């Protein structure tokens with residue numbers, strides 16, 4: 048069983064507040080880790096509300112350095128092992144709002160408090176659980192990524208977000224792949240997860256694919272839908288930077304896929320067992 052507890056998400060839910068950000072507590076066959084920490088300390092507040100202790104979580108994967116995924120690190124009280132791409136520390140600014148969107152903690156400060164594994168390479172973080180490292184751009188329609196930030200205030204130099212990564216879990220039913228924003232493209236991410244793990248069937252995908260509107264991204268979204276069909280993907284967990292109209296479009300065009308919507312405080316149990324290599 049893989050259990051996901053959504054600590055922070057753009058959508059609030061019942062008594063759980065939301066924020067523009069993502070943080071998920073993952074329990075994959077008894078191996079616990081966090082995927083991102085959201086923007087503020089909301090992930091800790093919501094964990095408390097869920098009666099969920101983070102004391103036995105040692106590893107935290109930061110999918111990329113955008114502050115809505117990494118900002119919560121500031122509020123961690125205990126020492127953790129943080130796994131991320133070395134370029135996650137980059138300064139960058141939002142294209143839409145022109146405000147600062149980069150890492151919020153100086154590297155020296157982070158290294159003083161936590162163990163930080165900075166790697167461009169993929170890494171086995173627990174049995175069956177792989178941090179993917181830097182994702183190559185191999186799928187034609189995604190060669191320009193789904194970028195959201197620039198490297199300067201003046202919005203001239205696009206940030207190719209080379210630190211954008213995710214986690215793949217090998218299971219008896221196929222890969223379960225999780226990404227934060229999917230800035231490197233969700234098909235690129237899945238293709239690389241297959242390469243890293245050696246498992247070619249894909250059971251489920253979670254994200255954050257940075258698809259905000261059907262138009263003008265229809266061609267890319269239709270390609271993605273076909274890619275999901277060709278890969279016989281069974282479950283999608285959609286939220287964060289996928290707008291509701293895009294989720295509805297996926298629902299209308301992927302009738303054979305079970306689509307779950309992420310929201311703060313939600314819990315999902317995925318009925319899979321570890322792949323025995």
Ligand SMILES: [Fe+2]
Pocket residue numbers: 068113115116227228287288
């Ligand atoms: Fe994001």
Ligand SMILES: [Fe+2]
Pocket residue numbers: 111113195228230
């Ligand atoms: Fe992002």
